[in-house]
Amino acid sequence: MNVPFLDLKSQYQSISEEIETAIRHVLNATAFSGGPFVERFEDQFAAFSQCRHAIGVGSGTEAIWLALMALGIGRGDEVITVPNTFIATVEAISLCGATPVFVDVDERSYTMDPAQLERAITPRTKAIIPVHLYGQMADMDPIMAIANTHGLYVIEDACQAHGAEYRGRRAGSIGNAGCFSFYPGKNLGAYGEAGGVVTHDDELAAKIKMLRDHGQSKKYSHAMIGVNSRMDGLQGAVLGVKLKYLDSWNDGRARNAGLYRRHLAGVDSVVLPEKLDYARHIYHIFAVRVQNREAFMDALKEQGIASGIHYPVPVHLQGAYKFMGKKRGSFPVAEKCADETVSLPMFPELKEEQIEHTADVIKKFIRRSPGGR
Numbered sequence: 001m002n003v004p005f006l007d008l009k010s011q012y013q014s015i016s017e018e019i020e021t022a023i024r025h026v027l028n029a030t031a032f033s034g035g036p037f038v039e040r041f042e043d044q045f046a047a048f049s050q051c052r053h054a055i056g057v058g059s060g061t062e063a064i065w066l067a068l069m070a071l072g073i074g075r076g077d078e079v080i081t082v083p084n085t086f087i088a089t090v091e092a093i094s095l096c097g098a099t100p101v102f103v104d105v106d107e108r109s110y111t112m113d114p115a116q117l118e119r120a121i122t123p124r125t126k127a128i129i130p131v132h133l134y135g136q137m138a139d140m141d142p143i144m145a146i147a148n149t150h151g152l153y154v155i156e157d158a159c160q161a162h163g164a165e166y167r168g169r170r171a172g173s174i175g176n177a178g179c180f181s182f183y184p185g186k187n188l189g190a191y192g193e194a195g196g197v198v199t200h201d202d203e204l205a206a207k208i209k210m211l212r213d214h215g216q217s218k219k220y221s222h223a224m225i226g227v228n229s230r231m232d233g234l235q236g237a238v239l240g241v242k243l244k245y246l247d248s249w250n251d252g253r254a255r256n257a258g259l260y261r262r263h264l265a266g267v268d269s270v271v272l273p274e275k276l277d278y279a280r281h282i283y284h285i286f287a288v289r290v291q292n293r294e295a296f297m298d299a300l301k302e303q304g305i306a307s308g309i310h311y312p313v314p315v316h317l318q319g320a321y322k323f324m325g326k327k328r329g330s331f332p333v334a335e336k337c338a339d340e341t342v343s344l345p346m347f348p349e350l351k352e353e354q355i356e357h358t359a360d361v362i363k364k365f366i367r368r369s370p371g372g373r
């Protein structure tokens with residue numbers, strides 16, 4: 001049985017008529033860059049995220065970069081984040097001229113460990129970027145308390161967390177700003193590149209709108225130096241259609257996570273993801289941990305099951321960040337996760353028999369190599 005990692009085609013086919021109508025409207029209106037289709041999606045996504053504003057931009061990377069710029073963060077400033085993230089989180093800090101500082105993660109949630117946060121704060125620290133990894137939010141109450149004590153901004157990297165919740169509050173609605181990616185493979189994916197920033201702050205929203213459009217609020221009157229990070233009209237229209245289905249798609253992912261848990265119950269050498277009490281987990285990635293990852297992934301592949309690694313090398317050990325001088329051993333939990341983590345197939349349309357087949361292959365593999373070794 002074939003089990004793909006992700007199946008964008010079956011999702012497209014389930015909504016193809018609506019999508020094609022929406023695309024035709026954009027073509028007829030020739031509203032290709034920004035414009036009414038983007039504005040409509042922004043209103044819908046702000047409501048979905050329990051925020052006053054949403055600003056459509058070019059990508060998730062640019063969403064974080066623009067949020068940092070709009071908060072006035074730049075050269076000489078430090079921004080704290082985690083090393084076990086997609087590199088874009090850290091690139092955004094570097095792109096605005098600031099210095100990234102890492103804090104290790106909690107081994108249960110794989111998100112920023114609030115107990116280690118305060119130690120990383122210096123007089124230069126300006127902001128904290130917790131990453132809501134795999135679709136589960138970081139422990140926001142203690143992070144916000146520390147940020148408030150030290151007068152720091154909090155930018156949520158919610159690029160994997162569209163619709164995730166922390167004690168009933170949606171991802172992006174707790175910090176000063178929340179940043180989203182609409183890369184095609186994310187839980188809410190465009191048909192191309194796109195991103196968004198959400199915030200309650202009127203002034204911040206106005207600034208990000210200017211920065212995404214060359215620092216202008218009136219045509220050819222440039223009050224600040226910005227970039228071109230406008231969202232495409234076609235992406236706004238596609239995202240507007242898909243947003244209506246996002247909650248039910250996220251529920252589908254949660255159902256599939258429950259099926260994995262049921263079919264893998266008692267397999268002790270495979271560490272399943274933990275859903276913390278505070279969380280609505282939206283399972284962007286269903287990551288398990290094993291000791292002998294290579295053999296484990298080979299066994300899956302032999303039986304037609306795709307898998308992935310998110311992420312094999314933590315950012316502090318990437319060539320691009322070698323200059324920071326952080327050696328192996330600097331962030332032991334992030335490094336352990338990078339060595340052991342395997343992402344199993346996860347998407348709303350995944351069928352129970354595919355999950356059962358995957359679990360059977362895993363159980364056979366573990367029986368052959370007990371202790372996962």
Ligand SMILES: *Cc1c(COP(=O)(O)O)cnc(C)c1O
Pocket residue numbers: 059060061062085086088089131157159160180181182183194195
């Ligand atoms: C996808 C992702 C990004 C970057 O988003 P792009 O749209 O690809 O630029 C940033 N942070 C995290 C955690 C992501 O998963």
